[in-house]
Structures are given as structure tokens and as C-alpha cells.
Amino acid sequence: MDPIIFLIQCLNAVQYGLLLFLVASGLTLIFGIMGIINLAHGSFYMIGAYMAFALQPLVAQYLGGGFVVTLIACVLLATILGYFLEWVFYSYLYTRDHLQQVLMTYGLILVFEELRSIIIDNDVHGVAAPAWLAGSVPLGDVMTYPVYRLFISLVCLLVAGLLYWVLSRTRLGMMIRAGASNREMIGSLGININRLYRIVFAIGVALAAFAGAIAAPVSSVYPGMGNAILIICFVVVVIGGIGSIKGAFLAAMLVGFVDTFGQIFFPAAAGVLVYVLMAAILLFKPEGLFKQG
Amino acid sequence: MRSTLRAIFILALICAVALLPMFTTGYYTGLVVKILIYALFALSLQLLVGCAGLVSLGHAAFFGIAAYYVTLLSPQSGPGNLFILLPCAVLAAMAYALVTGALSLRTKGIYFIMVTLAFAQMAYYVFHDTAVGGGTDGIYLYFRPELRIGDWVMLNLDDQYVFYLFTLGCMLLTWAFLAMLMRSRFGAAITGIRVNEPRMRSAGYSTFKYKLVAYVVAGGLAGVAGFLYAAKDGYVNPELLAWEQSGLVLLMVILGGSGRLWGAIIGAVVLTLLQEGFQSQALFGELAKNWHLTFGLAIIILVAILPQGLAGLPEQLRARRHAAKKAKPSPTTA
Amino acid sequence: MTTLLSAKNITRRFGGLTAIDNVSLNLDRGTVHAVIGTNGAGKSTLVSVLAGELAPNEGSIFLNDQDITSWPQPRRARAGMGRSYQRTTIFPSLSVHENCRITAQARHQKFWSWASPAQHCALSNEAADRALALAGLDADGKRIAGLLSHGGKRQLEIAMSLATHPNVLLLDEPLAGMGPEETDRMLDLLQSLKSEHAILLVEHDMDAVFRIADVITVMVNGAVIAHGDPIAIRANPDVQTAYLGDEE
Numbered sequence: 001m002d003p004i005i006f007l008i009q010c011l012n013a014v015q016y017g018l019l020l021f022l023v024a025s026g027l028t029l030i031f032g033i034m035g036i037i038n039l040a041h042g043s044f045y046m047i048g049a050y051m052a053f054a055l056q057p058l059v060a061q062y063l064g065g066g067f068v069v070t071l072i073a074c075v076l077l078a079t080i081l082g083y084f085l086e087w088v089f090y091s092y093l094y095t096r097d098h099l100q101q102v103l104m105t106y107g108l109i110l111v112f113e114e115l116r117s118i119i120i121d122n123d124v125h126g127v128a129a130p131a132w133l134a135g136s137v138p139l140g141d142v143m144t145y146p147v148y149r150l151f152i153s154l155v156c157l158l159v160a161g162l163l164y165w166v167l168s169r170t171r172l173g174m175m176i177r178a179g180a181s182n183r184e185m186i187g188s189l190g191i192n193i194n195r196l197y198r199i200v201f202a203i204g205v206a207l208a209a210f211a212g213a214i215a216a217p218v219s220s221v222y223p224g225m226g227n228a229i230l231i232i233c234f235v236v237v238v239i240g241g242i243g244s245i246k247g248a249f250l251a252a253m254l255v256g257f258v259d260t261f262g263q264i265f266f267p268a269a270a271g272v273l274v275y276v277l278m279a280a281i282l283l284f285k286p287e288g289l290f291k292q293g
Numbered sequence: 294m295r296s297t298l299r300a301i302f303i304l305a306l307i308c309a310v311a312l313l314p315m316f317t318t319g320y321y322t323g324l325v326v327k328i329l330i331y332a333l334f335a336l337s338l339q340l341l342v343g344c345a346g347l348v349s350l351g352h353a354a355f356f357g358i359a360a361y362y363v364t365l366l367s368p369q370s371g372p373g374n375l376f377i378l379l380p381c382a383v384l385a386a387m388a389y390a391l392v393t394g395a396l397s398l399r400t401k402g403i404y405f406i407m408v409t410l411a412f413a414q415m416a417y418y419v420f421h422d423t424a425v426g427g428g429t430d431g432i433y434l435y436f437r438p439e440l441r442i443g444d445w446v447m448l449n450l451d452d453q454y455v456f457y458l459f460t461l462g463c464m465l466l467t468w469a470f471l472a473m474l475m476r477s478r479f480g481a482a483i484t485g486i487r488v489n490e491p492r493m494r495s496a497g498y499s500t501f502k503y504k505l506v507a508y509v510v511a512g513g514l515a516g517v518a519g520f521l522y523a524a525k526d527g528y529v530n531p532e533l534l535a536w537e538q539s540g541l542v543l544l545m546v547i548l549g550g551s552g553r554l555w556g557a558i559i560g561a562v563v564l565t566l567l568q569e570g571f572q573s574q575a576l577f578g579e580l581a582k583n584w585h586l587t588f589g590l591a592i593i594i595l596v597a598i599l600p601q602g603l604a605g606l607p608e609q610l611r612a613r614r615h616a617a618k619k620a621k622p623s624p625t626t627a
Numbered sequence: 628m629t630t631l632l633s634a635k636n637i638t639r640r641f642g643g644l645t646a647i648d649n650v651s652l653n654l655d656r657g658t659v660h661a662v663i664g665t666n667g668a669g670k671s672t673l674v675s676v677l678a679g680e681l682a683p684n685e686g687s688i689f690l691n692d693q694d695i696t697s698w699p700q701p702r703r704a705r706a707g708m709g710r711s712y713q714r715t716t717i718f719p720s721l722s723v724h725e726n727c728r729i730t731a732q733a734r735h736q737k738f739w740s741w742a743s744p745a746q747h748c749a750l751s752n753e754a755a756d757r758a759l760a761l762a763g764l765d766a767d768g769k770r771i772a773g774l775l776s777h778g779g780k781r782q783l784e785i786a787m788s789l790a791t792h793p794n795v796l797l798l799d800e801p802l803a804g805m806g807p808e809e810t811d812r813m814l815d816l817l818q819s820l821k822s823e824h825a826i827l828l829v830e831h832d833m834d835a836v837f838r839i840a841d842v843i844t845v846m847v848n849g850a851v852i853a854h855g856d857p858i859a860i861r862a863n864p865d866v867q868t869a870y871l872g873d874e875e
Binding site for chain 2: 745
Binding site for chain 2: 100
């Protein structure tokens with residue numbers, strides 16, 4: 001394989017992996033801390049993307065802002081949405097068994113899909129990358145690589161780093177990590193559980209929505225995008241071990257590379273390879289690579 | 294006395310269902326056939342969820358594989374032979390269940406749910422992305438299979454009423470089979486494994502084998518449902534294996550009640566009627582277009598208020614009354 | 628004295644923690660071999676390893692002179708190893724008799740009779756009847772197991788293990804949570820089982836242990852610090868300081 005093409009595919013794999021990580025980290029945190037299986041997590045990714053599409057003209061018109069302002073607006077709205085959803089719906093799921101959570105969040109997916117259909121529409125849309133990121137970087141003599149994809153990878157890496165910093169260096173992070181390994185304990189430590197849960201959930205939603213928004217110029221905005229990424233994220237979480245951020249990161253990168261290079265070497269089986277990977281890993285480690293607490 | 298009354302009631306119900314097509318239009322007959330097929334599908338999942346305690350979110354794979362198999366194997370020039378096609382379709386589903394079950398059953402709990410989902414996605418992508426099944430367009434089954442030995446056609450399923458009764462018969466046979474299975478030694482073992490697997494292992498049961506058998510049998514029965522589905526409309530597409538379908542049948546089992554076999558049947562009836570109802574413009578007018586919204590909300594509410602499903606409703610009410618009685622101070626102790 | 632179960636040099640680690648360190652013991656028919664020790668001494672882990680729920684990192688286990696170290700738990704159970712749990716693991720919604728019948732059925736799994744009604748398995752029914760009689764529960768056969776008293780449930784726990792015709796019994800704290808009357812009844816039961824079986828008894832109740840045990844092994848922090856008959860153990864200074872001393 002031509003080294004330049006190899007480099008391009010590696011960059012693609014990293015970008016895809018990082019996006020997956022952002023969405024999967026929310027999923028694994030929510031399950032690890034609150035014990036909730038949230039089937040509707042993919043919908044947040046979809047909501048982020050559609051928000052980016054819908055807000056871009058509004059931000060330009062009323063705030064005179066560009067793409068970055070749109071992204072920030074998406075994240076803020078998503079955080080508020082997450083906070084509200086936890087309060088109104090998800091807080092009732094803590095006492096229910098996993099099966100009920102699966103089915104209730106399944107119903108929620110339907111509600112989200114239909115609301116999106118009513119508020120925006122069912123069409124496929126494109127979101128334009130901002131002009132200052134729309135160029136390409138030359139790689140070698142012939143090939144180029146879109147600047148925007150590099151931007152995605154860079155920003156996602158920064159967000160991942162920020163997440164790592166929050167989890168390992170701040171008090172909030174400490175509470176979150178304690179909660180991931182022993183949920184019953186943190187309540188008895190005098191920490192306001194309800195607020196912690198609400199914050200963690202809002203963070204999870206914001207991460208997923210941000211991933212959807214920032215990926216929109218590259219992957220376009222379409223109705224099934226939430227469900228598609230949800231399943232892959234489940235695979236990432238299963239491979240990495242539920243509740244483990246480190247595991248989610250490694251698994252996301254693994255899936256990114258297997259999927260990207262799989263499409264090149266085995267185009268017919270491309271959609272299936274990720275599941276073969278999962279099956280192979282589960283043969284040796286039935287609880288994922290880094291099972292938490 | 295009560296069990297005789299119950300038997301008479303069930304018999305009367307079966308007769309009513311069997312005679313229904315003589316009194317209604319083709320639309321309603323088609324709807325009942327759809328309900329019967331989904332009832333069979335839900336019964337197959339009940340074996341896994343209610344009896345063996347294995348929650349699978351990938352059961353649609355076996356349904357779809359059998360549906361595709363019969364469609365692919367059916368000759369285009371005339372009706373195929375059911376005695377060949379049905380076993381082939383069911384065996385194909387069971388083969389996939391054997392391989393994926395052997396791997397999936399190495400995991401437990403939430404991991405098992407996710408792994409079964411992923412294996413169903415694998416099957417979905419095979420039919421969605423490759424030319425095997427005509428891709429996203431799906432493929433057509435031109436002639437319903439008939440029951441034929443040599444030259445003698447025992448049963449021609451092209452007649453709508455005959456197909457209706459055949460489907461009813463399959464569903465009832467499946468129900469009877471599962472009832473017998475759960476009373477058998479295998480059923481006793483599977484029940485024990487569901488309640489306390491370590492205890493069963495310490496008694497000497499190789500629990501993995503039992504679970505795998507349950508998984509494969511459930512897959513095979515789902516295959517029967519898939520076969521009937523393909524024969525009913527003559528059209529199959531990859532969405533039959535989509536996880537939304539797996540979620541729907543799981544919903545039927547849970548909403549109907551996983552504590553009783555017939556909970557699956559109730560669940561299939563209620564959910565199919567709900568789906569039809571929410572799409573009906575006569576009932577919901579403009580909102581009928583956005584029926585996913587009303588259907589999704591209904592799911593959330595029903596799952597929330599019926600933790601034991603509809604079949605468990607009498608017990609739920611009884612427990613509530615019992616708790617209320619306990620809370621009230623009795624006049625003698627006050 | 629026939630040795631039915633023999634464990635040699637068993638070691639089991641969990642990451643950096645050594646739960647069982649080079650432990651050996653023999654179970655002979657007709658004896659009650661008690662294993663005592665402080666909390667966290669590794670007693671329950673030892674039972675799990677012997678039963679086959681955990682694999683040892685080192686060492687080997689012999690049942691009737693056969694090396695069963697690599698055998699999974701169900702296979703050991705079918706070869707005659709019975710086990711009862713520290714936490715009650717009966718099936719609460721079934722009747723007492725059905726509880727025993729289910730475990731008894733494990734010895735009568737035949738490929739060609741999988742479909743025959745569970746109620747009519749004569750051999751399982753007989754084994755259940757016998758087990759209930761041995762445990763003194765034959766009058767309670769039809770009662771729902773969940774409604775038994777705590778002592779009754781512990782008796783049922785033992786009965787379920789007996790229903791599989793074991794010759795080795797691994798009992799993990801069968802007296803847990805029992806009052807004096809129930810303890811007496813349980814000890815009488817164990818006494819009556821002694822002649823036919825080799826019994827391993829993990830217990831905290833020191834009085835009961837000294838009443839019934841023929842051999843005692845004392846474990847501290849995963850290792851065996853003393854082994855012998857009750858009188859010798861009582862007099863052993865190491866045991867007194869490490870364990871019995873703390874009790875006083």
C-alpha cells in the first residue's frame with residue numbers, strides 16, 4: 001500500500017475512533033455511574049447533528065457568529081437538554097431493572113425520531129464546513145487531506161484530554177470515578193447524588209451531541225444516524241468494558257482502525273468486521289478488555 | 294373446576310379466532326394473521342426470556358434468516374414443497390443460533406444483551422449490503438409453498454382461509470410444544486438455571502449446554518415465524534432483521550408478561566393493535582402520520598406501570614391490595 | 628479410613644492477593660473435617676476451589692484417587708461432590724419436595740428422556756424423598772420453600788445437596804444465623820450423615836465445631852497454621868493467639 005494512502009487511512013481511522021470515543025464515553029459513564037442502559041444515546045448524536053444544521057443559519061443571522069459559535073450553542077443546548085431529561089425522565093429509571101430501561105429508552109428513541117421529524121424534517125442535509133477550515137493540506141506530491149477532518153481529530157483529542165483531566169484531577173472527577181466503582185458508597189459520603197447524576201448525564205448528552213455536530217460537515221445529517229452509531233458504540237463499550245473510560249478509548253480506536261482498514265481490504269464484509277472483532281474479543285475476555293468494578 | 298372453565302374459555306377463543314374470516318373482510322383477516330405470526334415469534338423469545346432468563350436483543354436475526362432462506366430457495370416457476378422448505382429455513386436459523394449462541398452465552402447480563410444485538414446486526418448487514426438478498430430492495434416469494442408428497446398436494450396455502458388456519462395451527466402447536474417442554478425434565482432444569490445457575494451447576498447440571506439448547510430451539514421457532522411471514526406477503530427485506538424488530542418482539546414478551554407463556558401471545562396482540570391503532574387516521578386524525586410519537590409514549594408508559602406485564606397484572610393488583618391492607622391498622626391491634 | 632477427597636498444595640491468587648497459600652487437606656469417609664479461621668482467612672475460597680467454581684493457580688485435587696483438578700463443577704458434582712452455600716440458595720417459589728427433585732434430577736439427565744414430565748421421574752422422586760427423610764423434612768414436602776423458617780431453609784439447603792447422592796459434602800457455614808435448637812438439630816443431622824460421607828465443614832460457631840469435628844484445620848491469612856484433632860487444636864498456642872485468643 002502506498003505510504004501516503006496508508007497515512008490518509010490512519011488519519012481517517014483516528015478521526016472516526018475519536019468521534020466514537022466521545023459518544024461511547026457518555027454511554028459508558030452513564031451506565032457505569034447510574035447503572036442505566038440508555039438505548040436513546042445515539043439519538044443525542046443525531047440531535048447534535050440536526051441542531052448544527054438548524055442553528056447554523058440562526059446563529060449567523062442573530063448572533064453574527066460562524067461555525068464555532070454554532071458548535072458552542074449546540075453544546076450549551078444539549079447540556080440543558082440533558083439536565084432536563086435526567087430530571088424529567090431518566091431519574092425514574094434508576095430503580096428499574098435493565099430490561100425495563102432498555103424498553104423505555106427504546107420508546108424514547110421513537111419519540112425523539114418523531115419529534116425531530118416534526119420540528120425539522122426527515123431529509124438528508126449537509127452542513128457546510130466554515131470557510132477557514134474548508135481547505136486541504138497537501139500530503140506528498142499528489143494527495144491532499146481535508147483540513148476539516150484534521151480539525152475534528154484535534155478538537156476531539158482536546159475534548160478527550162479535557163475529559164481525562166476532569167476525571168483524574170478535579171473533585172467532580174473523583175466523585176464520578178468513585179461512583180463508577182461503587183455507587184452505593186458515594187451517597188453515604190454526603191455527596192448530593194441527584195445533582196451528581198444530573199451533571200454526569202448532562203455531560204454524556206453534551207459529548208454525544210457535540211460529536212454529532214462537529215461530524216455533521218463530514219458525515220452529513222440523516223435520520224438513521226443515531227441508530228447507526230448507537231450499535232457501534234455498544235460494541236465499543238462491550239469491547240472496552242462497561243464503566244471504563246480508558247477501555248472505551250482503546251476500544252473506540254480499535255474499532256476505528258478495523259472499520260476503516262476493513263473497508264479497504266474486505267469491502268464486501270465491511271459492515272460485519274466490527275462484529276467479528278467483538279466476537280473474537282469476547283471469546284477470550286467475556287467482560288471486555290477493562291471491566292470496571 | 295377453575296381449570297376446566299379456563300380450558301373451555303381457551304377452546305371457545307380458539308374457535309372464535311378460527312371462524313373469524315367468515316365474518317370479516319380481508320383486511321382484518323390479514324391483520325389477525327400478522328398477529329398470529331408475531332405471537333409465534335414472541336412465544337419463541339418467551340422461551341429465552343421468560344423460561345431461561347436470557348434477554349436477547351437480537352432475536353429478529355433468526356426470524357429474518359428463515360424468511361430469506363425460504364424466499365431464496367423457493368422456485369420461481371411454481372409453489373415449492375413446504376416439507377422441504379420449512380425444515381431448511383428453520384435449520385438455517387438454528388445453525389446461526391448455534392454458532393452465535395455458543396459465543397454469546399459466554400457473556401452475562403448486559404453484555405449478553407449487547408452481544409446478541411451485535412450478532413443480529415451482523416446478519417442484518419449481510420442481507421443489507423450484499424447482493425445475496427437483493428440488498429435494501431428485498432426479494433419476492435412468488436408462490437406460497439404447498440404441502441406436497443410426490444404429486445399429491447395435501448394443502449394449498451394460496452387460499453387465504455387455508456393459510457389463516459395453517460398459521461393458527463402453527464401458533465397453537467408452538468404454544469403446546471413449549472408448555473410441554475416447560476413441564477418436562479428439560480423445562481425443570483431450565484427453570485432452575487434461570488432462578489439460580491450456580492446452584493444448578495453445583496448439583497451437576499452443565500448449564501451452558503442447557504442454555505445453548507434453549508437458544509437454538511428458540512431460534513428455530515423464530516424461524517417458523519419468519520417462514521410464515523415470508524409466505525404471507527411474499528416479500529422480505531433486510532428490515533426484518535433490524536434491531537428495531539428485535540426490540541419490538543422483546544417488548545411484546547415483556548409487556549405481555551414474561552411470567553407466563555401466554556403472556557407472549559397477549560403482548561403480540563396488544564402491541565400489533567396499538568401499532569395499527571396509532572396509525573389509524575380515524576382515531577388520531579393528523580397525528581396518525583407521526584404515530585411513532587404516540588407509540589413511543591405508549592411504550593414508555595406501559596412499561597413503567599406494568600412491571601410484570603399484562604399477564605402479571607392480577608398479581609400486581611393483588612400485591613397492591615395486600616400492601617394496602619397491611620398499611621391500614623386493624624381495629625383489634627390498634 | 629478411605630480418603631475420598633484429597634487436596635494437595637492448593638494456591639489461589641487474585642491479582643496481588645494470595646487468598647489460599649499452599650493448603651493441603653484430606654477428607655476421609657466417616658469423618659467431619661472442620662476448617663476454621665478468622666474472616667478473610669480464605670475458607671470460602673477454599674470451598675469454591677474444591678467444588679470447582681474457581682481454578683487453583685497451583686496444586687491438585689483428587690476425588691476417589693482421580694485427578695479432578697481440571698474438571699468443571701458440574702462434572703465434580705456428578706462424580707459425587709455435594710456443596711451447600713453460605714447464603715441460602717434454595718428455590719423459594721417451589722415446594723420443598725420440588726427443590727430436592729430438581730437437584731436430584733441432575734443425576735438422571737438422559738438425552739432420550741428430556742421431554743418426559745419432570746414430575747414423573749421416579750428415580751428423582753425417590754432420591755428427593757430419601758434426602759428429605761435424612762434431613763428431617765419429610766413432613767414439609769408440600770410446603771412452599773420460601774415459607775420455611777431460617778433453620779428449615781438451611782436444612783433444605785443440605786437436603787438439596789444430599790439429593791444428588793454425594794459421598795463428599797462441602798458445607799459452607801451451614802449453621803449461619805441459627806439459634807441453639809436449630810443448631811442442635813443440624814448437628815444431629817451431620818452426625819447421622821457422618822458414617823456414609825466425608826464432610827468438610829467451614830464454620831464460625833466454635834462450640835459446634837468442637838462438638839462435631841473429628842479433625843480441625845486452622846487457617847489464617849490463607850495458610851494453614853494448625854491441623855489435628857480438637858483437643859490438640861485447643862491446646863495449640865499458635866491457634867490460641869491467632870484465633871481463639873481473640874474470641875475471648
